[in-house]
Amino acid sequence: MSSETSKMSAQGVQVYYGANHALKDVNVEILDKTVTAFIGPSGCGKSTFLRCLNRMNDTVASARVLGTILLEGEDIYDKRVDPVTLRAKVGMVFQKPNPFPKSIYENVAYGPRIHGLTRNKAELDEVVEQSLRKAALWNEVKDRLDAPGTGLSGGQQQRLCIARAIATSPEVLLMDEPCSALDPIATAQVEELIDELRSQFSVVIVTHSMQQAARVSQRTAFFHLGNLVEYGETGQIFTNPRDPRTESYITGRIG
Amino acid sequence: MTDATLHSPQPPRSLLVADARTRRRKAAETRFRAYGLIAISLGLAALVFLLTSVLGNGLGAFRQTFVEIPVTLDEATLDKAGTRDPKAMAKVTTVGYGKLIASALEAELAAKGLDTAAVDSKAIMGLMSKEAPADLRNQVLADPSLIGQTITFDAAATSRVDGFFKGRVTLESAARDSNISPEQLQLAQAMADVGLIETKLNLWGFLSAPDASELRPEVAGLGVAILGSAYMMLIVLCLSLPIGVAASIYLEEMAPKNKWTDLIEVNIANLAAVPSIVYGILALALFINFMGLPQSAPVVGGLVLTLMTLPTIIIATRAALKAVPPSIRDAALGVGASKMQSIFHHVLPLAMPGILTGTILGLARALGESAPLLLIGMVAFVKDFPSAPPEGLMEPATALPVQVYQWTQRSDPAFVERASGAIIVLLVFLLIMNAVAIVLRRRFERRW
Numbered sequence: 001m002s003s004e005t006s007k008m009s010a011q012g013v014q015v016y017y018g019a020n021h022a023l024k025d026v027n028v029e030i031l032d033k034t035v036t037a038f039i040g041p042s043g044c045g046k047s048t049f050l051r052c053l054n055r056m057n058d059t060v061a062s063a064r065v066l067g068t069i070l071l072e073g074e075d076i077y078d079k080r081v082d083p084v085t086l087r088a089k090v091g092m093v094f095q096k097p098n099p100f101p102k103s104i105y106e107n108v109a110y111g112p113r114i115h116g117l118t119r120n121k122a123e124l125d126e127v128v129e130q131s132l133r134k135a136a137l138w139n140e141v142k143d144r145l146d147a148p149g150t151g152l153s154g155g156q157q158q159r160l161c162i163a164r165a166i167a168t169s170p171e172v173l174l175m176d177e178p179c180s181a182l183d184p185i186a187t188a189q190v191e192e193l194i195d196e197l198r199s200q201f202s203v204v205i206v207t208h209s210m211q212q213a214a215r216v217s218q219r220t221a222f223f224h225l226g227n228l229v230e231y232g233e234t235g236q237i238f239t240n241p242r243d244p245r246t247e248s249y250i251t252g253r254i255g
Numbered sequence: 256m257t258d259a260t261l262h263s264p265q266p267p268r269s270l271l272v273a274d275a276r277t278r279r280r281k282a283a284e285t286r287f288r289a290y291g292l293i294a295i296s297l298g299l300a301a302l303v304f305l306l307t308s309v310l311g312n313g314l315g316a317f318r319q320t321f322v323e324i325p326v327t328l329d330e331a332t333l334d335k336a337g338t339r340d341p342k343a344m345a346k347v348t349t350v351g352y353g354k355l356i357a358s359a360l361e362a363e364l365a366a367k368g369l370d371t372a373a374v375d376s377k378a379i380m381g382l383m384s385k386e387a388p389a390d391l392r393n394q395v396l397a398d399p400s401l402i403g404q405t406i407t408f409d410a411a412a413t414s415r416v417d418g419f420f421k422g423r424v425t426l427e428s429a430a431r432d433s434n435i436s437p438e439q440l441q442l443a444q445a446m447a448d449v450g451l452i453e454t455k456l457n458l459w460g461f462l463s464a465p466d467a468s469e470l471r472p473e474v475a476g477l478g479v480a481i482l483g484s485a486y487m488m489l490i491v492l493c494l495s496l497p498i499g500v501a502a503s504i505y506l507e508e509m510a511p512k513n514k515w516t517d518l519i520e521v522n523i524a525n526l527a528a529v530p531s532i533v534y535g536i537l538a539l540a541l542f543i544n545f546m547g548l549p550q551s552a553p554v555v556g557g558l559v560l561t562l563m564t565l566p567t568i569i570i571a572t573r574a575a576l577k578a579v580p581p582s583i584r585d586a587a588l589g590v591g592a593s594k595m596q597s598i599f600h601h602v603l604p605l606a607m608p609g610i611l612t613g614t615i616l617g618l619a620r621a622l623g624e625s626a627p628l629l630l631i632g633m634v635a636f637v638k639d640f641p642s643a644p645p646e647g648l649m650e651p652a653t654a655l656p657v658q659v660y661q662w663t664q665r666s667d668p669a670f671v672e673r674a675s676g677a678i679i680v681l682l683v684f685l686l687i688m689n690a691v692a693i694v695l696r697r698r699f700e701r702r703w
Binding site: 054086096165 | 583591593601
């Protein structure tokens with residue numbers, strides 16, 4: 001199913017928020033063209049770790065990240081790395097759909113535009129169309145690209161955010177509980193979309209829902225109290241967990 | 256234990272009869288409503304009283320009584336050499352023009368058959384403003400081709416005659432007044448009956464004329480004050496908006512949150528509450544005594560009002576920036592925008608309505624501020640218009656609120672009318688600015 005090449009590699013990652021030790025010694029290999037799910041109870045550090053992968057934690061003044069995270073062998077916390085270019089390669093979709101209060105077209109075109117990825121309007125139009133197609137939104141919005149993105153339904157907004165994230169042709173797509181604000185139908189659409197995106201991107205998804213992790217991912221990591229408890233094939237985690245804490249969580253005894 | 260008291264049996268109560276506790280609660284609510292209504296009525300009554308008083312006193316300032324007579328501009332008197340050389344013509348002083356007007360007025364009175372036996376010729380001239388000859392002279396010097404023609408000259412009537420036609424001055428009060436006699440007023444009434452004196456709208460005259468001396472309230476206007484206020488607002492806008500917005504963006508979006516930024520924040524909040532006269536003292540010491548900028552100049556006034564407005568703008572802008580949802584910043588950073596790009600492409604446009612509203616309200620406050628201007632010498636009597644910016648910014652001017660203050664200080668009752676008129680003008684400007692603030696806010700918010 002998935003090629004076994006590693007896309008991102010985290011080694012000994014520690015995160016502190018001030019004096020609070022939020023993430024303790026996490027080692028994970030994110031595989032290429034694979035959906036990796038991070039599960040765990042609230043406050044376990046799964047979102048924190050996700051935000052380390054594109055350095056969104058830089059915006060939190062008190063956050064301190066130790067350890068090494070490699071993207072295709074390059075340390076993303078190296079002094080020479082500009083987080084701006086990193087985030088074009090490692091896109092992110094947030095918990096709450098947050099389209100810009102601009103037109104649908106502008107939402108998708110913003111990333112390519114600021115990174116100078118296209119040379120002219122025709123190319124930009126092409127990128128916008130391709131991104132919206134990949135996000136399974138094109139047919140619904142192609143006649144109203146000038147309409148405000150905030151006027152779409154919740155599920156459409158989230159797919160617009162996905163289109164915006166993939167418009168910069170990222171290598172990894174991070175999703176922080178992308179369905180928690182959506183109804184079941186919209187959730188199903190986004191999950192289907194995630195499965196399609198796997199053919200081109202490496203997708204990392206944080207989720208509260210174990211069923212969702214089981215449905216969409218090939219790899220699952222279970223976090224608990226800042227520790228990475230167990231990481232492996234999704235099927236193995238859910239049917240034959242090695243750690244008793246993982247078993248307690250997936251059977252509903254903790255969390 | 257508590258369960259027992261909670262569920263102790265109570266006698267059944269009818270819904271139709273209110274018990275004492277319910278009645279008390281209801282009475283308290285009714286009282287509170289009454290307090291609110293009383294407070295609002297008091298406020299409205301004060302507003303109505305203020306508006307009636309200001310409008311009642313001030314609307315007259317926009318009307319002015321004029322003496323209209325045909326004057327023949329005799330070449331032999333005004334330009335003996337006949338060269339139309341402005342320098343030679345300027346040698347004819349206002350006295351010469353005064354004589355011209357006097358003879359024209361007497362001739363016109365005779366022509367209309369009015370009896371002038373009760374008033375001597377000096378008293379007849381006394382019906383007109385002392386400014387009239389200078390007015391005519393300025394007209395002629397500005398347009399020498401008028402010489403030799405007969406023009407209809409509109410001379411402002413003196414403030415007592417003006418007051419007579421507006422009901423402020425009566426024959427009884429004139430009898431006790433050394434400036435005017437009942438006979439003069441009777442003549443004025445007769446002249447009005449034949450159309451030589453007319454009270455008409457003088458909006459432009461009041462708005463554009465410069466201030467006039469204590470003895471000539473009838474020609475005093477707001478021109479210099481409005482121009483001075485406009486210059487100062489220009490300076491305040493050009494300085495405080497960019498500085499204030501830049502400072503707010505830095506403090507809100509970029510500065511680390513530590514005790515230094517906390518200290519700055521507290522001080523900005525305090526600066527907004529500092530009495531404005533303190534800013535006047537600061538400006539006097541810093542801009543005039545230390546930096547040597549001229550007194551009474553709009554540039555100094557503009558600088559002090561900028562200092563005063565900055566905290567207001569910074570507080571408003573920071574509140575507007577805070578109100579932008581953080582998800583927008585995340586979204587921009589998430590697609591790889593830099594901090595600057597996320598602020599200028601996304602956060603600032605969303606915060607714009609709030610920023611503009613805060614700025615305009617700050618400007619409105621600055622426009623109505625008089626205390627700091629008193630200390631930097633803008634309370635001087637200024638009759639000459641400052642020239643166009645930038646030189647004009649260094650030349651003496653007054654400001655609208657200071658002009659109100661100055662006019663209320665003067666003894667002639669005609670200035671009370673002028674001061675109220677100036678207040679109306681000031682209020683209209685403030686209303687316009689507030690309306691613009693509302694319109695801008697609506698317009699930018701409507702975008703989505």
